[in-house]
Amino acid sequence: MSVLVLVEGFNGEIKKSSLEAASYGSQVANALGTEATAIAIGEVQESALAALGAQGITKVLFDDDARLHNFVAEAYLKVIAQAASQESAKVIIFSNTNIGAALGSRLAVRLNGSLATNVTALPVISGDSFTVRRGVFSGKAFADVNLTGDVKIVAVKKNSIDISSDAGGTASVEKFSVGLSDADFAFAPKETVMQETDGGVLLPEAEIVVSGGRGLKGPENWHLVEDLAKALGAATACSKPVSDQDWRPHHEHVGQTGITISPNLYIAIGISGAIQHLAGVNSSKVIVVINKDPEAPFFKAADYGIVGDAFEIVPKLIEAARAL
Amino acid sequence: MKILVCISNVPDTTSKINFTGDGKSFDKNGVQFVINPWDEYALTRAIELKEAKGGTVTVLNVGEADTEANIRKALAIGADDAIRVNAFPKDAMFVAQQIAAIAKENSYDLILMGKESIDFNGSQVHGMVGELLGIPVIFPAFKLDMIDDTTARLEREIEGGKEVLEVKLPFVASAQQPMSEPRIPNMRGIMTARTKPLKVVEPTGEGAQTEYASFSKPEKKSGVRMIDAENAGELISLLRNEAKVL
Missing domain, CATH: 3.40.50.620 (HUPs)
Incomplete structure (x- = not known):
C-alpha cells in the first residue's frame, strides 16, 4: 500500500x-x-x-x-x-x-x-x-x-x-x-497554441493577480493593469463584460463562467463585484478593491479598499510597488 | 446527428446558500433553481449544430420531479425531447452511471454537458461517462465544429494556452464559454415545449462512491479596511507588512 x-x-x-x-x-x-x-x-x-x-x-x-x-x-x-x-x-x-x-x-x-x-x-x-x-x-x-x-x-x-x-x-x-x-x-492534439505572456505570469498558477473591469473605460487603458502586474510579479485578469467586449481575451475572464482562481492576493480595479464575478475569486486569500463608487458590492467581500479614480490611484500603486 | 445534452438543476447564482439545521443537506427553501449555466453553453451549441446539420437534441436530467420545470425550459429553448432519470443525484458516479445507461440504449453521436455544475463544482461526470462508454472526452472545450459528418474539430483550454483537436464521433465534450451564446426561450418555444415528449425512467447501477457528511460556510471576512485615495501608496506597505502577501 x-x-x-x-x-x-x-x-x-x-x-x-x-x-x-x-x-x-x-x-x-x-x-x-x-x-x-x-x-x-x-x-x-x-x-x-x-x-x-x-x-x-x-x-x-x-x-x-x-x-x-x-x-x-x-x-x-x-x-x-x-x-x-x-x-x-x-x-x-x-x-x-x-x-x-x-x-x-x-x-x-x-x-x-x-x-x-x-x-x-x-x-x-x-x-x-x-x-x-x-x-x-x-x-x-x-x-x-x-x-x-x-x-x-x-x-x-x-x-x-x-x-x-x-x-x-x-x-x-x-x-x-x-x-x-x-x-x-490517437487523440493527441493537432496543434497547441500557448498564450503570449510577454514574460509575465500564467493566470491559473499566479500567486498575485491584478484584474480590471469596465471602470477602466477601454482596452487602451490596460497599461495600468499591466504595469501594476509587472511591478508585483502578478498575472492579469478581467471581468466578464471586458472579455465580452473583446477588450481582453476570454482566457483572462475570471468569474462564474470564466476561470476560478484562488491567489494569495487579488486586486480588482474598476470591477463592481457582481455575484457572478465573486464566484470566480472569492477564495482568494486577500482581496483589494479599487472603485470610484463607495457603494460597489465588492467592498463587502474585500480586505482592503480604496474609493476613488483608478486613473489617479493606480499610478501611485505602481510607483510604490516599483519602490519595493 | 443524434445529440444528448445532460443538464443539471442548480440554485441560481444569486441564491443565498443555506443548509438544514444539522448541516447535512442543502436547504431548498426560497431558492430558485436554474439550468446549470455551463450546461446552457452545451445546450445552445447542440441546437446550433442541429439547425445547421439536421438531427435531434435530447436533454437528460438525473433528478426528482421538481427538476421538470427546467427540463421544459430546455425544450422551450429548442431541444426535441427529454428524459428524466427519477432519482436524487447522489454523487457524480451515480449520475454518470445513469447517463451511460441511457447512452448505451440510444447510441448518440455526441454527448454534451457543461464543464462543471455551479453547485457541486465537481467536473467529474463527463470523464466518468466517457470512461463508462469507452469513448474520448474533450474537457473543457470552448469551440466545437463539425468538419464533416463523422469528425469534429474542437478547441480545448489548457493551462496557459489551447489545443486544437480533431475527434471522430462518438465522443463526450464538456462545454465552457464561449462555445455558444445561451438563448432565452421565445413564446413559440414555450408553447411547443408543453407537448414535447418527456420520458421518466427509473435509475439503474450500483450507486455512489462518496457520501456527503456535512456542509459548512467559510468564515466571514472581518471587514474591509479603507485606505484614503490620497495615500494610495500606503496600500502596498500594508500588503507587505500587515497582510504579508507581497
Whole structure:
C-alpha cells in the first residue's frame, strides 16, 4: 500500500500545483504510516524530480516518453493506472488542474474508486473512514465528503496547501515505461497554441493577480493593469463584460463562467463585484478593491479598499510597488 | 446527428446558500433553481449544430420531479425531447452511471454537458461517462465544429494556452464559454415545449462512491479596511507588512 502523486512537468520545471500535490500526498502517507511515490510525466529535469524529497516524496517513477509532453488522456491514464497497480496505491493525489480533473474522473471508473475534486484541506482519517473537505457552491460553502471506495482519489485545489520544503532528503528517480503504442495517442492534439505572456505570469498558477473591469473605460487603458502586474510579479485578469467586449481575451475572464482562481492576493480595479464575478475569486486569500463608487458590492467581500479614480490611484500603486 | 445534452438543476447564482439545521443537506427553501449555466453553453451549441446539420437534441436530467420545470425550459429553448432519470443525484458516479445507461440504449453521436455544475463544482461526470462508454472526452472545450459528418474539430483550454483537436464521433465534450451564446426561450418555444415528449425512467447501477457528511460556510471576512485615495501608496506597505502577501 502506498500513496501515489501525479507530478506534471512544464518547460523542465515541476508545476507549483504539483509541488502542492506532493506535499499533500506525503502528509497523507505519514498519517497512513506508508510512503509517497510520485509518477512524473512531461518535460522535466531529473534533478528537479530528485528534489521532490523536500516535499516528502521518497521515490519518483519517471516516464520520459516525449510523446507525453502534450496531455493525451488515454496515454496518461495507462501510465498512471500501471504505476498505481505496481505501487498498490490506495490513495492517488492530483492537482485540480484541467489535467487532474480529466484524469481523476476516468481513473475513478477504471479503478472502481472514490473521487473528490476541488479539495481544500488534508483528509481526516479515522479507522477506515477517509473524509476530505471540498469547495462547493462556487466558493460559498464547503462539504465534508467520505470517500467510501477502496481506492481514494483526491484532486487538490490550487493554492490551498502549503508546499513543504524540509520533509525529507533526496527522492530516488526510477525510469518507468508501460510501452505505449500509437493507438494511445490517437487523440493527441493537432496543434497547441500557448498564450503570449510577454514574460509575465500564467493566470491559473499566479500567486498575485491584478484584474480590471469596465471602470477602466477601454482596452487602451490596460497599461495600468499591466504595469501594476509587472511591478508585483502578478498575472492579469478581467471581468466578464471586458472579455465580452473583446477588450481582453476570454482566457483572462475570471468569474462564474470564466476561470476560478484562488491567489494569495487579488486586486480588482474598476470591477463592481457582481455575484457572478465573486464566484470566480472569492477564495482568494486577500482581496483589494479599487472603485470610484463607495457603494460597489465588492467592498463587502474585500480586505482592503480604496474609493476613488483608478486613473489617479493606480499610478501611485505602481510607483510604490516599483519602490519595493 | 443524434445529440444528448445532460443538464443539471442548480440554485441560481444569486441564491443565498443555506443548509438544514444539522448541516447535512442543502436547504431548498426560497431558492430558485436554474439550468446549470455551463450546461446552457452545451445546450445552445447542440441546437446550433442541429439547425445547421439536421438531427435531434435530447436533454437528460438525473433528478426528482421538481427538476421538470427546467427540463421544459430546455425544450422551450429548442431541444426535441427529454428524459428524466427519477432519482436524487447522489454523487457524480451515480449520475454518470445513469447517463451511460441511457447512452448505451440510444447510441448518440455526441454527448454534451457543461464543464462543471455551479453547485457541486465537481467536473467529474463527463470523464466518468466517457470512461463508462469507452469513448474520448474533450474537457473543457470552448469551440466545437463539425468538419464533416463523422469528425469534429474542437478547441480545448489548457493551462496557459489551447489545443486544437480533431475527434471522430462518438465522443463526450464538456462545454465552457464561449462555445455558444445561451438563448432565452421565445413564446413559440414555450408553447411547443408543453407537448414535447418527456420520458421518466427509473435509475439503474450500483450507486455512489462518496457520501456527503456535512456542509459548512467559510468564515466571514472581518471587514474591509479603507485606505484614503490620497495615500494610495500606503496600500502596498500594508500588503507587505500587515497582510504579508507581497
